[in-house]
Amino acid sequence: MALTNAERQKLFRERQKANNEKEYLQRERARKRKAYIPSKELSMSQRKKRNKQKLTSNRESRKRKANSNQEVLVLKLSFPAKANGSKSKRKKILLEKTNALQRLEEENLKLKRKYQALTRKQQRINRKLRDTDSPRSKANKDIQEVISKKTSADKVRRxxxxxxxxxxxxxxxxxxxKFKAKPKSSIYSVSSVCYLKKYRMLSCTAQKQD
Known part of the structure; x- marks a missing residue:
């Protein structure tokens, strides 16, 4: 079956890459830069297609890097020569290596579970760090610091x-x-009130003085 033009070009590029990889990669980068079309000049469908290809390429690249950084576990099975060892001795060695492999698999499983637990813990910590910036969290922190005397009462008073x-x-x-707007609506002219709503503090802006 005859090759298509695209297949022939692919084979040619692979041969060029094998012969002189550094020079080939430089030419290939220059070729891609020259052929690159800015996103604003593409149609919506072309832009989506390119973005999808980029996501797939980046995902595969990250996977390759992760795999390249992992150490390959090699279990050496050193059997004695048939002339120098009996069948029972070889069987014993095989059993030892099988048990060693099983222990390594169990250890690998434990490490995976530990990694997952640490990942979940880190996610919880990140969520807590995000939540500590809320008005309610800040108020609770101020109270706890006054109780534990980590901060002065004057600071909280201010x-x-x-x-x-x-x-x-x-x-x-x-x-x-009062006479220009509906009840509770004038606050919208000076504030977005999104936080007042979220923390149920709109009642604090009522007209009645304490």
Missing amino acids: KLVLYHTMTNELKETNKMY
Whole structure:
């Protein structure tokens, strides 16, 4: 069966690569740069196809690198020569090597489970680190630090003064817009209120003063 043009070109490139790999790779990179079409000049379908190919290529590349970094486990089966050893001796050696291989497989399984457990632990730590930036987490941290005397009460007092000051400002804003806007709507003119909603603090901006 005759080869297609694409197959012939592929074989030619492989031969060139085998003969002079460094020079071939330089020419190949230059050829790809010259033939490259910017994404903005491609249609949506062509762009999606290229992105999909890139994802597949990157995934395979990462897999190859991971495999290349792993040490290959070699179990040497050194049997005695038939003339120098009996059948029972060879059988004993085979049994020892089989047991050693089984122990290595069990150890490998334990290491995999340990790796998975550490990965899950790291994910939990990452989630906790993300959550520590929330207003509620910050408030709890301030309370715990005051209780454990890691921080001064004056520092927390300043935060509370700022909180009450901002709350009073919002209350005054509500008063100003009392006759110009619907109830509870004036706060939207000065704040996105997404955090006030999330932590159920909208009631703190009510017009009634404490």
